[in-house]
Amino acid sequence: MTPQENIIPQNPSPVTVKDLNTENPRWCGGCGDFSILACLKRFIVERQLRPESVVNISGIGCSGRAPNYLNTYGIHSIHGRPITVALGLALTRPDLHLFIHSGDGDSMSIGGNHLMHGINRNFNCVFLMYDNEIYALTKNQTSPTTRKGHRTNTQPFGSYLSPLNPLTVALGLGSSFVASTADWIPDHLMSTLSAAFDHPGFSFVHICQRCVHFDIENFDTKTSSWFSFLKHPNGISPDKRLADKSECLDHDPTNLNDAFKYAAADRRYFGLFYVNRDKPRYDNILQNLVAGSPKKDRGKLLDPYSI
Template structure:
């Protein structure tokens, strides 16, 4: 799925658009840089790529990537992306959505996007807060955390994004963290190579409005899921005190079990090849056009 051009290779500079405007220390910066690094490593050309986002801090990604891009409306990035996948299946499609954009107002579209399994890489930026609107409880906010909408603390347990994706029937589910650069890029690589809807959960820092969301300075709480044949390698350099556990991403039952340990586990949780809605629709449309042409020509049979 990658491209190569010996004369004019893709560079980091090629992928830079306007200067980012996020808070100091925001994890979106490292996600942006990681995405560019991934495209350079795989020589994915900007004219063959489209980045689509919803609303929120993550929604600015298309502005800062010098590719085709759509900054869509709140929670509606998936239906727009599906239209792109059907109209231009040759494009490399990346969808960017925050925990609120994806699991609240966009939850219905995420459910059906996963179920349709159309070809894309879906990146869920999880900072456990509504950051753009300055600290309201999001679907992944930890129970008890004081926010502007719940000053006494969030009242209910957060949604588990990995359990949500598995329950919806996702064909690819992985979880990573933006501050673990190597693991993040390798996760992108695995997701990109998978045919279908690749769901990637990203632990993301928000030092301005939720500084306690992820303890990135200590890695003793963190566990990597490893599998020599099919998994994503542990990033011991970024997380020297982390643990590793063997895990087969081919087992749905094992995936359900480890999903209960989210957000403390990172790696490839589950992977399975399934029929892709976009391919089914495109193939059916081609077949219908051929039948229509045959019917038209039948009138001229002598």
């Protein structure tokens, strides 16, 4: 086997949403995952990414099923580990576009170690954190982002701890790109995907995602008074549908202190919190090491051991 790079047909017909369909997703009706999937398909079409050069990689949970519903290449891996699998492709196949799909349990609990190192390695990918604040596919257990007091099957008297904040975690780990959006504001989600895709490095995208089955109260999708958009010429535009109705704050995404302030606030902010295009990329470092190492002749492999 050798990677068949750049074998894109001469005049490929344009990619359409229809080309990206596989089977009908098996999520619950009204699940926020449908919206994320639809936006990603629209994004691939908008950018005309060749489906054969896209790889969707996921862990376990409702979000883990996403790659199965996109007619690209895909790896539905094991619980908490999609970042490790994606890294293997990033280190060896820089020609591919990588999208990682990981839930709040997958990325903040069982896969926490990998999130920490994925962010630090800053390898090129779009990391989509589907945050529905619950373990859903395993049937209603407390996750690291479940709000305190919310009753679940494993913490039936109300979840004991204050939730982890994915945004301050990502910022604290030195993430080169931190954005937050929500599944029910598709225009903003699309703009966020676009900014994340164009960022060279590990683009951490937090997505508030509805779970209609186990927790219909955590996100009020009917009103917009409880959140604000962060805006900036170098940031992500506020959602077109809500721009007039919602608070829009100016925030320079290179200002880390303000990014922390908004991320840690009680109020929700959607937009680009932080970006640093200069953070070194581990995938580049290893590729440059290979490219820059003087070639040795495999035929003379054992010569240095000769006595």
